[in-house]
Amino acid sequence: MRATPSPTVAPDTDLSVPPRNGAVSAVFSSGNRVLDALPPLDLAGIEHDLEIVTLSAHQFTHSIGGTMHHVDFPIDAVLSVVATLANGDSVEVGTVGCEGFVEADAALESTISSRTSFCQVKGRVGRMSVKRFDERMTASAPFARLMRHNVRATLFSAQQFVACNAKHSVLQRCARWLCMTADRVGSAQFTLTHDFLAIMLGVRRAGVSEAADTLSRIGAIEYRRGLVTVLDKALLEGAACECYQTCRHAFVTSLLG
Amino acid sequence: MRATPSPTVAPDTDLSVPPRNGAVSAVFSSGNRVLDALPPLDLAGIEHDLEIVTLSAHQFTHSIGGTMHHVDFPIDAVLSVVATLANGDSVEVGTVGCEGFVEADAALESTISSRTSFCQVKGRVGRMSVKRFDERMTASAPFARLMRHNVRATLFSAQQFVACNAKHSVLQRCARWLCMTADRVGSAQFTLTHDFLAIMLGVRRAGVSEAADTLSRIGAIEYRRGLVTVLDKALLEGAACECYQTCRHAFVTSLLG
DNA sequence: ATCATTCGGTACGCAAACGTACCGTGCTCC
DNA sequence: GGAGCACGGTACGTTTGCGTACCGAATGAT
Numbered sequence: 241m242r243a244t245p246s247p248t249v250a251p252d253t254d255l256s257v258p259p260r261n262g263a264v265s266a267v268f269s270s271g272n273r274v275l276d277a278l279p280p281l282d283l284a285g286i287e288h289d290l291e292i293v294t295l296s297a298h299q300f301t302h303s304i305g306g307t308m309h310h311v312d313f314p315i316d317a318v319l320s321v322v323a324t325l326a327n328g329d330s331v332e333v334g335t336v337g338c339e340g341f342v343e344a345d346a347a348l349e350s351t352i353s354s355r356t357s358f359c360q361v362k363g364r365v366g367r368m369s370v371k372r373f374d375e376r377m378t379a380s381a382p383f384a385r386l387m388r389h390n391v392r393a394t395l396f397s398a399q400q401f402v403a404c405n406a407k408h409s410v411l412q413r414c415a416r417w418l419c420m421t422a423d424r425v426g427s428a429q430f431t432l433t434h435d436f437l438a439i440m441l442g443v444r445r446a447g448v449s450e451a452a453d454t455l456s457r458i459g460a461i462e463y464r465r466g467l468v469t470v471l472d473k474a475l476l477e478g479a480a481c482e483c484y485q486t487c488r489h490a491f492v493t494s495l496l497g
Numbered sequence: 498m499r500a501t502p503s504p505t506v507a508p509d510t511d512l513s514v515p516p517r518n519g520a521v522s523a524v525f526s527s528g529n530r531v532l533d534a535l536p537p538l539d540l541a542g543i544e545h546d547l548e549i550v551t552l553s554a555h556q557f558t559h560s561i562g563g564t565m566h567h568v569d570f571p572i573d574a575v576l577s578v579v580a581t582l583a584n585g586d587s588v589e590v591g592t593v594g595c596e597g598f599v600e601a602d603a604a605l606e607s608t609i610s611s612r613t614s615f616c617q618v619k620g621r622v623g624r625m626s627v628k629r630f631d632e633r634m635t636a637s638a639p640f641a642r643l644m645r646h647n648v649r650a651t652l653f654s655a656q657q658f659v660a661c662n663a664k665h666s667v668l669q670r671c672a673r674w675l676c677m678t679a680d681r682v683g684s685a686q687f688t689l690t691h692d693f694l695a696i697m698l699g700v701r702r703a704g705v706s707e708a709a710d711t712l713s714r715i716g717a718i719e720y721r722r723g724l725v726t727v728l729d730k731a732l733l734e735g736a737a738c739e740c741y742q743t744c745r746h747a748f749v750t751s752l753l754g
Numbered sequence: 755a756t757c758a759t760t761c762g763g764t765a766c767g768c769a770a771a772c773g774t775a776c777c778g779t780g781c782t783c784c
Numbered sequence: 785g786g787a788g789c790a791c792g793g794t795a796c797g798t799t800t801g802c803g804t805a806c807c808g809a810a811t812g813a814t
Contacts, residue, residue, distance in 0.1 A: 323660040326739040331663050333656035348649040349642050354747070355656060385606050391648070392605040398655040399590035399612060403580040405662035406588050406699030410771070434792060442663030444772060449792055465780065465791060482583040490611070667801070691762060701802060706762055722761060722810060 270366050271315035273338050274390055277495040282380045289376070290366035295319075295359035297431060302343055302353040311373045313341045317363030318424045320440060321355045332440035333398055335360070335417075337424025339491040344394050346373050347387040360440075361421065361430045385497065393494040397487045408481040410443050414451040415480035417441065418461065418468065423488065428470040434463075455479060527623050528572035530595050531647055534752040539637045546633070547623035552576075552616035554688065559600055559610040568630045570598045574620030575681045577697060578612045589697035590655055592617070592674075594681025596748045601651050603630050604644040617697075618678065618687045642754070650751035654744045665738040667700050671708040672737035674698065675718065675725060680745065685727040691720075712736060 268287050269276050275286060295301065295317050302308060304324070312319065314337050321334035321342065333355065336342050342357045351370055376383045404413060417437060422428060434452060438445040455461045460475035461468055470476055477484060525544050526533050532543060552558065552574050559565060561581070569576065571594050578591035578599065590612065593599050599614045608627055633640045661670060674694060679685060691709060695702040712718045717732035718725055727733055734741060 321656070323656050325660055325664055329660075329664055331660035333659040344652060345649060348645040348652075350646065350649055354649060354653050388605040389607065391652070392602060392607055392611060395601060395605075395648070395652045395655060396611050398652060398659055399578070399580050401659040402590045402655055402662055403582055403586075403588035403699065405659055407582055407586055433790085435790090442660065444774095445792080446774090446794080447771065449794080450771095453793075463792085690760085692760090701804095702762085703764080703803090704801065706764080707801095710763075720762085 270313065271338065271364070272313035272341070272366055273495060274341055274386055275313055275366065277386060277497075278380075279382055282376075282382045289368050289372040291368075292364055293367045294364050295362060297360070297362045298358055300356065300358045301365075302355070302357040304353055304356045306353050308343060308346060308351050308353050308370050310370060311341055311343070311346045311368045312357075312365040313368065314338050314424070315364040315366060316425055316427075317359055317365050318361035318421055318430075319357050319365070320360040321357045322440075323355060329442065330356075330439055331442040333401065334394060335420055335424065336394075337421075338426070339424065339495070340390050340394065341387070344391045346370055347377065347384075347391050360436070361425050361432065363425065382497075386495075389494040389497070390491075393487075393490040396490045400483045400487050400490075404481060404483040405442065408483070410441065410447045411451045411454055411479060412481040413441050413443075414448060415455060415460070415476050416484040418455075418470065419473070419476055419480050419484045420487070422470045422473065422476075428473075430468060431466050432468050433466045527570065528595065528621070529570035529598070529623055530752055531598055531643055532570055532623065534643060534754075535637075536639050539633075539639045546625050546629040548625075549621055550624045551621050552619060554617070554619045555615055557613065557615045558622075559612070559614040561610055561613045563610050565600060565603060565608050565610050565627050567624045567626055568598055568600070568603045569614075570623040570625065571595050571681070572621040572623060573682055573684075574616055574622050575618035575678055575687075576614050576622075577617040578614045579697075580612060586699065587613075587696055588699040590658065591651060592677055592681065593651075594678075595683070596681065596752070597647055597651065598644070601648045603627055604634065604641075604648050617693070618682050618689065620682065639754075643752075646751040646754075647748075650744075650747040653747040657740045657744050657747075661738060661740040662699070665740070667698065667704045668708045668711055668736060669738040670698050670700075671705055672712060672717070672733050673741045675712075675727065676730070676733055676737050676741045677744070679727045679730065679733075685730075687725060688723050689725050690723045 268283060270286065270290060275283065301312055301319060316338065319336045319342050320332050321336065322330040323333045324330045343353055343355065345352065345354050377387065414437065417440065421430060434448040435445050438448040452461070452463050455476065456463060458475055460472050460479060462471055525540060527543060527547060532540065558569055558576060573595065576593045576599050577589050578593065579587045580590045581587045600610055600612065602609065602611050634644065671694065674697065678687060691705040692702050695705040698705070709718070709720050712733065713720055715732055717729050717736060719728055
């Protein structure tokens with residue numbers, strides 16, 4: 241499931257996938273950083289509320305306007321939240337990996353999905369029913385606080401992308417996206433076609449191909465038929481706009497309570 | 498304070514400024530639609546928690562990273578929430594009028610402002626201390642619910658702007674902004690320089706001038722040295738992208754409980 | 755009344771990104 | 785092994801918007 245990590249991606253990057261503890265560990269670890277940031281008492285029994293679901297690429301998890309039945313806490317899957325415009329174009333408005341959950345609405349006293357979400361990079365999520373989620377929001381102040389802080393980071397990120405889309409180049413945004421996703425899958429390698437990244441960024445497919453070519457030439461990535469490999473994370477970060485670090489910081493902070 | 502309404506802007510537009518009741522009315526009305534959507538019991542005594550502050554144009558209300566001392570519920574002022582990029586450019590990531598409040602962070606268990614906000618169109622806000630805000634969040638479930646639903650609409654809007662900035666033209670975005678602001682000030686006339694709108698949209702000043710010229714030619718607006726007048730709202734809406742209606746709908750819905 | 759400043763109309767060349775298209779290659783499925 | 789398809793490299797002309805600059809008009813200050 242997990243690709244061989246590239247030596248240039250530190251396995252303990254703040255937002256990368258934490259190792260899941262086996263039976264030898266005294267403390268349960270879900271693999272999702274938000275849940276794992278809970279105090280032990282508030283994490284207690286959470287394994288019974290989580291169904292581990294393996295999502296395949298492009299599988300939908302939430303539909304705009306639909307009733308939200310469950311909340312997904314990604315482990316090594318990466319989900320995309322998209323907005324669909326009147327002409328049918330979809331643009332990614334948020335990416336969620338092990339540092340967050342889908343959807344934010346659940347923490348805002350709503351049971352209707354305000355956006356459509358789907359699996360961008362295949363992997364596992366911990367799935368919790370909205371009922372259980374609500375019960376925990378009510379019963380556990382630390383749980384509620386953590387979820388709300390995560391929503392804050394989600395809002396912050398969306399706001400950052402507003403500015404990013406207004407001001408930064410296609411190359412910068414491509415690099416940013418790849419950085420963010422590399423952190424989230426916790427691996428230097430993941431599947432992604434130019435076509436899909438183009439849709440997510442709201443640019444041409446050819447534009448992504450050009451950017452990918454540039455990033456390959458400088459030795460930051462390698463691209464082979466839908467499979468990206470991050471060869472040099474530092475170089476990739478250098479090509480990305482500051483939005484990568486800014487958003488990353490927002491999520492790291494949100495986990496600190 | 499309120500300019501003569503243009504005949505083409507309905508005075509009872511959903512998001513426009515509601516009339517403030519005088520002593521003749523049995524029910525207190527704050528002039529902010531979120532607060533006024535509260536059940537009478539939960540609105541009780543709120544006038545003692547609100548200080549009516551008149552903001553002048555470009556006056557800051559919240560600074561990124563700063564401690565949040567108060568929450569502002571606009572009455573006829575319009576506030577802008579901006580993101581500042583590494584090169585110093587500021588881009589508007591949210592606009593708040595009588596349909597909302599600043600800042601969302603207060604409803605997400607945070608007392609640190611995650612963004613900078615300032616007054617875009619001069620007018621009044623109802624200012625509540627964070628302490629009182631928190632007390633009401635705890636004491637009144639309807640209050641908390643309303644605030645959280647408002648945050649949901651704020652997040653939705655930010656996400657919409659991500660897609661909007663990726664896909665819509667300067668003309669469409671200018672028209673959208675003017676529509677939104679006209680609703681929020683509840684008047685067909687307000688002060689705004691091309692320069693400022695350009696900064697907010699993240700485009701050139703000259704680009705806004707061109708768009709304003711186009712909108713003037715079709716008879717949608719009139720522009721005179723920092724003073725816009727919406728002559729034909731329907732025409733203006735026609736020039737705007739769908740994001741105007743989409744976001745408007747999100748906020749209207751958020752007020753319904 | 756005069757002056758300085760703010761604001762917006764307009765224009766120039768330029769760069770980024772667009773829409774589109776064509777084609778080769780690698781993969782998958784018979 | 786061959787057919788069909790998905791994917792990406794590349795290229796064309798076009799459009800949009802950028803950066804910049806200049807100027808005149810309206811406004812406000814002295």
